[in-house]
Amino acid sequence: MLFICRDDKEMRVYCPHCRAKALVRSSQFQSDTVRELYCDCTNSKCLSRFVMSLSHKHDVQPPLEKMNGMLEEMLRALPHDQRQALISNFNR
Numbered sequence: 001m002l003f004i005c006r007d008d009k010e011m012r013v014y015c016p017h018c019r020a021k022a023l024v025r026s027s028q029f030q031s032d033t034v035r036e037l038y039c040d041c042t043n044s045k046c047l048s049r050f051v052m053s054l055s056h057k058h059d060v061q062p063p064l065e066k067m068n069g070m071l072e073e074m075l076r077a078l079p080h081d082q083r084q085a086l087i088s089n090f091n092r
Protein backbone atom coordinates (compact mmCIF):
# COMPACT_ATOMS: atom_id res chain seq x y z
CA MET A 1 0.00 0.00 0.00
CA LEU A 2 1.63 3.22 -1.13
CA PHE A 3 -0.90 5.81 -0.04
CA ILE A 4 -3.33 5.68 2.81
CA CYS A 5 -5.83 8.16 4.21
CA ARG A 6 -5.80 8.01 8.01
CA ASP A 7 -8.81 10.26 8.28
CA ASP A 8 -10.44 12.90 6.16
CA LYS A 9 -7.56 15.33 6.65
CA GLU A 10 -4.35 13.36 6.33
CA MET A 11 -2.80 11.16 3.68
CA ARG A 12 0.37 9.18 4.28
CA VAL A 13 2.90 8.00 1.73
CA TYR A 14 4.86 4.81 2.27
CA CYS A 15 8.17 3.80 0.74
CA PRO A 16 7.64 1.31 -2.11
CA HIS A 17 10.89 -0.48 -1.11
CA CYS A 18 10.72 -0.93 2.67
CA ARG A 19 7.13 0.22 3.42
CA ALA A 20 8.29 2.77 6.00
CA LYS A 21 6.64 6.16 6.29
CA ALA A 22 7.90 8.62 3.69
CA LEU A 23 7.84 12.40 3.59
CA VAL A 24 6.71 14.42 0.61
CA ARG A 25 9.47 16.99 0.12
CA SER A 26 8.04 18.74 -2.91
CA SER A 27 5.59 18.27 -5.71
CA GLN A 28 5.45 19.19 -9.35
CA PHE A 29 2.44 20.09 -11.46
CA GLN A 30 1.89 17.71 -14.37
CA SER A 31 -1.67 18.61 -15.35
CA ASP A 32 -4.87 19.83 -13.68
CA THR A 33 -5.48 16.28 -12.44
CA VAL A 34 -1.96 14.89 -11.99
CA ARG A 35 0.83 15.93 -9.63
CA GLU A 36 4.19 14.25 -9.04
CA LEU A 37 5.27 13.91 -5.40
CA TYR A 38 8.99 13.89 -4.58
CA CYS A 39 9.33 11.71 -1.48
CA ASP A 40 12.03 10.69 1.00
CA CYS A 41 11.89 7.44 2.95
CA THR A 42 12.29 8.00 6.71
CA ASN A 43 13.81 4.56 7.38
CA SER A 44 17.51 5.17 8.20
CA LYS A 45 18.41 1.78 6.68
CA CYS A 46 16.74 2.65 3.37
CA LEU A 47 16.76 6.43 2.75
CA SER A 48 15.45 5.98 -0.78
CA ARG A 49 14.13 8.99 -2.64
CA PHE A 50 11.36 8.40 -5.12
CA VAL A 51 8.65 10.06 -7.16
CA MET A 52 5.01 9.11 -6.93
CA SER A 53 2.12 10.26 -8.98
CA LEU A 54 -1.09 11.54 -7.45
CA SER A 55 -3.98 11.80 -9.84
CA HIS A 56 -7.70 12.25 -9.97
CA LYS A 57 -9.19 8.99 -11.24
CA HIS A 58 -12.94 9.51 -11.15
CA ASP A 59 -15.67 11.09 -9.08
CA VAL A 60 -17.63 9.09 -6.54
CA GLN A 61 -20.07 11.97 -6.50
CA PRO A 62 -19.78 14.78 -9.04
CA PRO A 63 -19.73 18.38 -7.78
CA LEU A 64 -23.19 19.70 -6.89
CA GLU A 65 -23.11 22.27 -9.68
CA LYS A 66 -22.39 19.57 -12.28
CA MET A 67 -24.99 17.22 -10.78
CA ASN A 68 -27.65 19.93 -10.88
CA GLY A 69 -26.86 20.53 -14.55
CA MET A 70 -27.07 16.80 -15.30
CA LEU A 71 -30.43 16.51 -13.53
CA GLU A 72 -31.77 19.54 -15.37
CA GLU A 73 -30.69 18.05 -18.72
CA MET A 74 -32.33 14.74 -17.84
CA LEU A 75 -35.54 16.49 -16.82
CA ARG A 76 -35.60 18.48 -20.05
CA ALA A 77 -35.15 15.26 -22.06
CA LEU A 78 -38.33 13.77 -20.58
CA PRO A 79 -41.66 14.23 -22.35
CA HIS A 80 -43.59 17.15 -20.85
CA ASP A 81 -46.22 15.02 -19.07
CA GLN A 82 -43.62 12.74 -17.48
CA ARG A 83 -41.58 15.75 -16.37
CA GLN A 84 -44.65 17.37 -14.80
CA ALA A 85 -45.59 14.10 -13.04
CA LEU A 86 -42.08 13.76 -11.65
CA ILE A 87 -41.98 17.36 -10.45
CA SER A 88 -45.40 17.10 -8.82
CA ASN A 89 -44.26 13.93 -6.99
CA PHE A 90 -41.40 15.92 -5.44
CA ASN A 91 -43.72 18.72 -4.39
CA ARG A 92 -45.86 16.41 -2.22
Ligand SMILES: [Zn+2]
Nearest residue numbers: 015018041046
Ligand atom coordinates in the same frame (compact mmCIF):
# COMPACT_ATOMS: atom_id res chain seq x y z
ZN1 LIG B 1 12.36 2.88 2.36
